[in-house]
Amino acid sequence: MNEHLLSMHDVTADDVVRILDTAESFREVGTRVIKKVPALRGRTVVNLFFENSTRTRISFELAAKRLSADVINFSSSGSSVSKGESLKDTALTLQAMGADAIVIRHSSSGSPYQLTKWVRGHVLNAGDGTHEHPTQALLDLYTMRERLGRLEGLHVAIVGDVLHSRVARSLSFGLVKMGAEVTLVGPATLIPPDAPAWGVQVSHDVDAVLPKLDVCYLLRVQTERQRLEYFPSVREYSRLFGLNRARVDLLPEGSLIMHPGPMNRGVEIDSDVADLPQSVIEDQVTNGIAVRMALLYLLLGGRAAEQQEGA
Amino acid sequence: MAGPELLFRGARVVDPAGGRDAVADVLVRDGVVAGVGPDAGSASAEVIDADGLVLAPGLVDVHTHLREPGFEHKETVETGTRAAAAGGYTAVAPMANTDPIADDASVIAEVRAAAARADLADVFPVGAITQGLEGETLAEIGAMVAAGVRVFSDDGRCVPTARILRNALTYARAFDDVVIAEHCEDASLSIGQQMHEGIVSYSLGLAGQPSAAEDAIVFRDLEVARLTGGRLHVCHLSTAGSVELVRRAKADGVRVTAEVTPHHLTFTDEDLRTYDTNRKVNPPLRSAEDRDALRAGIADGTIDVIATDHAPHAVEEKEAEFDRAPHGTIGLETALAVALTELVVPGHVDLPRAIEALSTTPARLLGARDHGGPIEPGRPANLVVFDPAEPWAVEPPFVSKSRNSAFIGRTLTGRVRYTVRRGELTVSEGKATR
Amino acid sequence: MSRILGPDDVRRALARIAHEIVEREPTDGLLLVGIADRGDHLALRLATEIARIEAVDVPVGVLDITFYRDDIGLTAEAPEVHETRIPVDVSGRTVVLVDDVLFTGRTIRAAMDALMDLGRPRRIRLAVLVDRGHRELPIRADFVGKNVPTSRGDDVRVMVSEVDGEDGAVVEDGTETRTLRGVGS
Numbered sequence: 010m011n012e013h014l015l016s017m018h019d020v021t022a023d024d025v026v027r028i029l030d031t032a033e034s035f036r037e038v039g040t041r042v043i044k045k046v047p048a049l050r051g052r053t054v055v056n057l058f059f060e061n062s063t064r065t066r067i068s069f070e071l072a073a074k075r076l077s078a079d080v081i082n083f084s085s086s087g088s089s090v091s092k093g094e095s096l097k098d099t100a101l102t103l104q105a106m107g108a109d110a111i112v113i114r115h116s117s118s119g120s121p122y123q124l125t126k127w128v129r130g131h132v133l134n135a136g137d138g139t140h141e142h143p144t145q146a147l148l149d150l151y152t153m154r155e156r157l158g159r160l161e162g163l164h165v166a167i168v169g170d171v172l173h174s175r176v177a178r179s180l181s182f183g184l185v186k187m188g189a190e191v192t193l194v195g196p197a198t199l200i201p202p203d204a205p206a207w208g209v210q211v212s213h214d215v216d217a218v219l220p221k222l223d224v225c226y227l228l229r230v231q232t233e234r235q236r237l238e239y240f241p242s243v244r245e246y247s248r249l250f251g252l253n254r255a256r257v258d259l260l261p262e263g264s265l266i267m268h269p270g271p272m273n274r275g276v277e278i279d280s281d282v283a284d285l286p287q288s289v290i291e292d293q294v295t296n297g298i299a300v301r302m303a304l305l306y307l308l309l310g311g312r313a314a315e316q317q318e319g320a
Numbered sequence: 321m322a323g324p325e326l327l328f329r330g331a332r333v334v335d336p337a338g339g340r341d342a343v344a345d346v347l348v349r350d351g352v353v354a355g356v357g358p359d360a361g362s363a364s365a366e367v368i369d370a371d372g373l374v375l376a377p378g379l380v381d382v383h384t385h386l387r388e389p390g391f392e393h394k395e396t397v398e399t400g401t402r403a404a405a406a407g408g409y410t411a412v413a414p415m416a417n418t419d420p421i422a423d424d425a426s427v428i429a430e431v432r433a434a435a436a437r438a439d440l441a442d443v444f445p446v447g448a449i450t451q452g453l454e455g456e457t458l459a460e461i462g463a464m465v466a467a468g469v470r471v472f473s474d475d476g477r478c479v480p481t482a483r484i485l486r487n488a489l490t491y492a493r494a495f496d497d498v499v500i501a502e503h504c505e506d507a508s509l510s511i512g513q514q515m516h517e518g519i520v521s522y523s524l525g526l527a528g529q530p531s532a533a534e535d536a537i538v539f540r541d542l543e544v545a546r547l548t549g550g551r552l553h554v555c556h557l558s559t560a561g562s563v564e565l566v567r568r569a570k571a572d573g574v575r576v577t578a579e580v581t582p583h584h585l586t587f588t589d590e591d592l593r594t595y596d597t598n599r600k601v602n603p604p605l606r607s608a609e610d611r612d613a614l615r616a617g618i619a620d621g622t623i624d625v626i627a628t629d630h631a632p633h634a635v636e637e638k639e640a641e642f643d644r645a646p647h648g649t650i651g652l653e654t655a656l657a658v659a660l661t662e663l664v665v666p667g668h669v670d671l672p673r674a675i676e677a678l679s680t681t682p683a684r685l686l687g688a689r690d691h692g693g694p695i696e697p698g699r700p701a702n703l704v705v706f707d708p709a710e711p712w713a714v715e716p717p718f719v720s721k722s723r724n725s726a727f728i729g730r731t732l733t734g735r736v737r738y739t740v741r742r743g744e745l746t747v748s749e750g751k752a753t754r
Numbered sequence: 755m756s757r758i759l760g761p762d763d764v765r766r767a768l769a770r771i772a773h774e775i776v777e778r779e780p781t782d783g784l785l786l787v788g789i790a791d792r793g794d795h796l797a798l799r800l801a802t803e804i805a806r807i808e809a810v811d812v813p814v815g816v817l818d819i820t821f822y823r824d825d826i827g828l829t830a831e832a833p834e835v836h837e838t839r840i841p842v843d844v845s846g847r848t849v850v851l852v853d854d855v856l857f858t859g860r861t862i863r864a865a866m867d868a869l870m871d872l873g874r875p876r877r878i879r880l881a882v883l884v885d886r887g888h889r890e891l892p893i894r895a896d897f898v899g900k901n902v903p904t905s906r907g908d909d910v911r912v913m914v915s916e917v918d919g920e921d922g923a924v925v926e927d928g929t930e931t932r933t934l935r936g937v938g939s
Contacts, residue, residue, distance in 0.1 A: 010831075034818060034835045043871045074820075097639050117641035118525035119595030138643070140525030175525060201522035306821075308852035310832025 010307050013132040015121045016141045017182035022023035025187060029151050032296070038075065039299060049076035052309055057099070057124075058135070059085040059115040064270065064294070065135055065145075069112050072301035081106065096120065100127040109309055113137070118175075131308045139173050145269055146179035148300040150187065152292050153224055156265055163186035166218050168194040168250060169228030169277050172201055172239075176269045177228055181209055192218050195228075195250060198239040215250050216304040219259040227252055227268045230277045243276055253279045265289050266288075324366055326740070327350045328520045328705060331370035335377060336459040336676040338694030346375055348701040351743035355697055370705055373737060376675045377693035378410025378702035379656060380682035382471065383501075383555055383579060383627035385648075386412070386443075388434055389427065390419025395632040395721045397434035400652070401441040403630070403720035405746035407652040408704035408736040410441055411683065411691045412630075416448040417476035423448035423459040432468075440754075441537070442702075444686045446471045449488050455480040455497060458488060465495045469493050470687045473501035475555055478537055480507070482544050489550025496688055499577070501553040502541050504562070505603065507592075509533035514643055516604040520589040526642065529604055535561035542569040545576055553685065554578045556629050558603035560613030567622040577685060579627040580614050581651055582658035587611070597638045597645035599726045601631070616666045618677055625682045628655045632722035649726040653718055660708055660734035671708070679704075690742075705738040719752060757908075758902050759923035763882070767899030771881050772803035774897050779848050781810045781880065784787065787844075789853040789865055790818045790836035795914045796883060797852040815840030817851075822864035838868075845873035854912035855923075856882040858891035879936075884923050885911050 010027075011019045020028070038046055054073040058066050066082065067218065070263065073080045092242040096115075103111060113121050118138030125132050136142040154160050167186055171177040171193045184191045185208040192210040193200050204211050212218050232243050240246050252266065260266070266282070268290050274280045283290065326348040332355065333344045340356075347355040347362055354360070386400035394497045395403075395713045397414070404412045414431060416422035422431065428445045435443035447464040449472045451457045461472060472492065479485045479502060492498040510529045515521050517528025538554060542565060545552035557563060557580050587605040599605060617623035631648025638645050651658075659678060669677075682691025690700040713731050716723035739747035746753055759767070775784075781804070788797030794816035801814045818836040826833065851865050862880060869875060881897035886904045900923075904910060907928025915921050 031835045034837060037838055038821075041872060045871070047867070048821040048826055049824075052827075095636065095639075096641055098634075115641065117643045119642040122595040123597075123639075123641060138525050172522075178523070178525065201519070202521035204520060206519045207523070239776075306835075307832045310826050312828060312830055 012308075013121070013125055014143055014304060015125070015132065015134045015277075015306065017143050017145070017146055017179045017186065021288055022186050025147070025150065025183065028147055028300070028303050028307060029154055031307060032151050035302040035306070036296065036299040038114045038302070039155060039295070045075050045077055047077045048306055049073070049078040049309055051202045052078045052109040053081065053107050054078045054110045054112065054305065055083060055103050055106070057083045057103065057111050057113045058137060059113075060136070062136070065114065065203055068294075068297045069135060069301055071298050072305055073300070076302055076305055096123065097127050100124055101252070104128045104130065110305060122149060133304060133308065136175055138175065140175050141179040142175040143183075144301055145176050146183040147304070148293060148297045149180055149226070149269070150183055150241070151291055151296045151300050153265065153266065154171040155296070156289060156292075157223055160184070163189040163223040164192070164221050165189050165224040166192045166194050166215070166222050167226045167228065168252070169214060169230050170199045170239075171195055171204070171228065172199045173231070173319065174228050181207055185209065194218055196240045196246070216256065216259060219256055220261065222260060222264050224265045224267060225252065225260060227266070227277045229269070229271065229273055232273065232276060247276055251277055251279065254282060257282055257285065267293060269293070323363060325364055325711045327360065327362060327365035328366045328370040328375055328746070329367055329740075330443060331373050331375035331705060333375045333695060334432065334672050334675050335695045336672050336680045337377065337692055338696055340695070341672050346695065346703070348703070348740060348743050351701060353697055353699055353701050354436055356695060366569050368705075368738065371707050372706050372707065375672065375695075375703060375705045377679045377683070377695060378691055378704050378739065378741065379408045379678045380686065380688055380691050381409055381412040381628050381630070381652065381655070382625055382682045382685055383475070384412045384414055384630040384652065385632065386414035386431070387632060388418065389430060393632075393634050397431060397443065398438035399719070399721040400630070400632070401435060401438050403650070403652045403718065404441045405739045405741065406736065406752055407654065407720040408656050408706060408739050408747075409652060410702035410704070410739065410741045411440055411444060411686065411688050412652070413444045413446050413471060415446050415473060415475045415684055417453060421453055422446070423449050423451050423453070425460070425463045427588070428464055428467045428469055440656045441741060442688065442691065444471070444688060445469060446473050446475070448472065449474045449479060449737055450484065451600065453477050455484055458491060461491060461498070462495070465473070465498060470497055471499045471501050471553070471685070473555065475501065475503040478503050478505045478507065482540055485541060485544050486548055489545060489548040489552065493548070493550055494567065499553045499685065501555055502537075503555050504534050504537035504541060504616070505529075506533040506536050509536070513602070513604065514600060515592050518587040518589055518605040518607060520592065524593065524595070531561055531606060531610070534603055535565065536558050538562045538565050542566070542574055542576060543601070545569070546574045549630055550575065552576045556581050556584065556603055556627070557614060557617070557623060558584050558606050558610060559742070560610045563613045563617040563622055567617070570622065576620065577624045578617070579625045580618060580623045581629045582626060582651055582655045582662070584614055585611065585618070585626070585662050595642045596726075596730060597640070597642055598649055598724045600642065600645055600647055601649055601726070602647040615663065618663060619669045619673070622625040624677065625685065626655065626659055626677045628652055630720075632720055633724050634722060638724045648724065650718065650720050650722055650724055653720065654725065654727050654732060655708060656704070656716060656736060657732035657734040661732045664708075665733055701740050701743040703738075703740040704736060705740075706734060706736045710735040755925050755926045757922060757924050759884070760922040764921040764923070767883060768799050769803055771897045771899060772807065774810055774842060775800070775850060775881065776804060778896075779850070781808055781812060783847045783876065784812045784846060785815065785819050785840075785842060785847045785871070786812055787815045787840060787849050787851055789851060789861060790816050792912055792914050792917060795916045796854060800881070813842050815842075815859050817865060817868055817886070819861060819864040819868050821883040822868045822877050824860055824864065840872065843873055844869055844875050846876050848877050848879065849875040850879045850881050852881050854883050854914075855910050856880070856885045856893075856895050857888060857910070859889045859891035862893050863891050876898060883912055884910060
């Protein structure tokens with residue numbers, strides 16, 4: 010595996026299999042009384058979160074602690090960053106603290122790439138702007154493989170605001186890499202025009218796509234004003250693309266409903282649908298810790314890159 | 321300041337204005353060219369062996385940013401003209417988007433004075449078209465013309481309405497040889513733009529600017545130029561569409577000239593996949609088809625000049641998140657080498673055409689009569705002597721105060737050895753003399 | 755490369771170890787735990803043999819010790835991970851760890867730490883097919899198939915038919931290069 014995990018393009022199909030298989034073992038660790046192994050004892054993992062995200066941060070924090078690593082949490086609201094300290098200065102400070110790995114979530118696309126220029130440790134992208142969110146995609150791939158037994162040949166639709174979704178990008182790249190068939194569904198204004206270059210199909214008719222699916226993956230649709238420039242109203246979006254009971258009945262038996270969270274109940278998904286057994290949204294949370302443990306283990310479990318070169 | 325007597329022996333003299341491309345000796349004395357040809361020798365001259373080197377008129381940049389007054393942490397007239405000399409330039413035209421903006425004769429005079437103190441290159445300040453670059457009221461073009469300004473531009477911004485542009489082009493017709501230079505960009509299609517809009521920008525999660533943002537305004541401006549009969553110059557073309565529009569307008573007799581930057585001749589949007597902020601420029605780096613059309617445009621003369629749009633920014637400004645970094649790359653020190661590497665060596669244009677685009681035509685555009693050749697006895701000695709084949713790796717530090725070069729990490733072909741300005745060496749053996 | 759055990763040797767050794775376990779340990783509360791990724795097959799065979807001689811079904815589990823290794827971060831890539839599956843609680847039990855080769859003792863040290871995180875065994879015993887000496891930690895086997903003197907740099911490999919197609923053990927003249935599996939045996 011590469012030194013960093015910044016994008017789904019950083020891993021091969023074989024790497025993905027390895028990550029998912031390793032995550033299996035970590036899931037088993039999660040069922041033990043002592044949910045901890047000493048694998049990364051003495052290592053320091055820094056969570057550098059510039060965007061509020063309790064869910065993802067806790068997931069990474071638990072993952073690192075269950076590997077016996079030391080964890081430093083650095084979130085933007087309580088730090089010098091909000092006072093105007095630059096990303097670079099923050100990075101250099103963390104490096105001085107001896108960070109072996111830095112998990113970064115930032116609202117600017119590409120920030121993890123900038124970080125790799127300034128720090129020596131491994132960098133994990135926990136979501137950068139509208140670019141990618143590879144750990145989310147990997148945990149989603151894990152959930153799909155676990156529930157459906159395979160990834161190759163699956164028919165997956167990603168529904169919603171693809172244009173602004175880093176999860177949609179990472180998941181599309183990952184699924185195509187593993188041989189699945191991906192269809193992006195949403196209003197024409199929310200799907201990048203050249204998307205077929207990613208190896209995916211595009212559709213604006215969700216009812217036509219649902220009957221063929223193994224997985225219906227819903228994206229959160231933001232309802233803030235600037236997003237409303239892309240579609241006329243929440244009501245129209247919900248009517249055309251929202252997953253309601255009637256649409257769930259169009260899905261084949263055994264298919265999955267997934268959502269990266271947090272959900273906009275009543276917009277992209279109706280409340281009663283979100284709680285159906287087909288919906289694996291809770292699983293996605295549990296699997297997240299195992300997958301993130303696997304990633305930290307695989308990245309930090311080998312000799313540090315600089316040692317390798319000199320060795 | 322005249323400098324010592326210099327004899328450049330055995331250079332290939334490439335002088336499109338003088339119709340020469342041949343090996344010759346060139347003698348420089350008392351600030352002017354004293355002789356060209358096999359009999360140019362002088363017993364008292366310092367002889368510089370120029371065998372294998374090219375001697376050409378000093379380069380002239382019609383579009384550069386010297387940042388003074390107001391942004392001296394990025395560049396000053398002194399450091400900027402020193403960088404220009406290092407790149408083989410003897411004349412540069414700094415844009416008006418300083419602080420205060422160069423929209424009246426006093427700021428123009430201040431820039432000129434700084435240039436005279438530095439005494440490294442001739443500086444032809446560009447005046448603003450509208451007051452404060454606000455795009456509403458014309459600036460005092462007449463007063464600035466009297467102060468020697470020939471080119472006016474709101475560069476950095478686009479003139480927001482056709483009506484204002486029409487007034488500017490028409491008003492400027494009263495003055496001889498005044499050119500209105502436009503930065504063509506539809507702001508509404510360009511909101512928050514970080515790069516060219518296309519599959520790469522979608523993949524990278526960065527807001528993009530479609531080619532239409534430039535094409536639409538180039539079309540608008542050409543129509544206004546046609547309507548008014550005024551002289552229009554289109555800055556930093558970046559799209560295949562713009563090149564074609566300019567080509568057709570010229571065929572129709574519209575009085576338009578066009579420029580392209582070295583970085584647009586080199587890079588595409590694919591070169592942004594590492595989120596290198598030094599390649600974040602406006603207009604953005606576009607597709608391979610656009611780049612190829614720009615190269616063809618230089619080759620067939622549709623694009624008249626290569627201009628650097630040298631845009632220095634301080635290190636801490638560029639070493640930031642991609643969407644927080646300002647747009648721009650420096651370019652004075654690499655322009656000649658890029659032209660050689662990307663145009664001449666691959667055979668898109670020959671060396672005389674490259675020199676024409678870097679020196680002869682820009683000098684004429686600026687009305688810089690002492691520059692651009694012809695290289696003949698009696699004319700001021702503004703020259704560049706370079707090795708057309710020397711490879712070098714582009715790495716900081718630079719002569720410029722800033723180091724935001726899109727070319728860092730690339731190997732270029734062609735290196736300046738001597739720059740002569742009014743008979744005095746500003747660069748000798750590849751190094752600044754002061 | 756020379757063969758130190760053939761298929762019959764393996765069969766007899768496992769039969770003898772099974773008898774020794776039954777002689778020395780009460781079958782009540784016994785748990786066999788094989789260390790992935792060959793020890794678990796050996797553990798299953800021992801359980802089958804014990805069932806044959808004592809008519810008692812001893813539970814068998816597999817333990818992956820990768821996360822407890824002492825060389826994480828020292829090898830080029832993170833060591834490969836296997837499965838841990840132990841069907842009963844280890845607390846209060848007599849756990850017999852089963853491995854193919856006992857070498858430096860580091861694997862067994864890791865296995866004991868892993869077991870301790872899973873519960874509190876009453877006692878831990880160790881059964882190995884081959885003991886090749888060169889201990890780096892104070893660890894010894896309670897049940898040994900065969901003692902094989904080797905040089906430090908030699909490579910000793912056990913094959914089991916479930917994985918390798920045949921039963922046996924071979925020793926290869928050493929290079930200093932350690933495979934991932936080889937380190938810490």
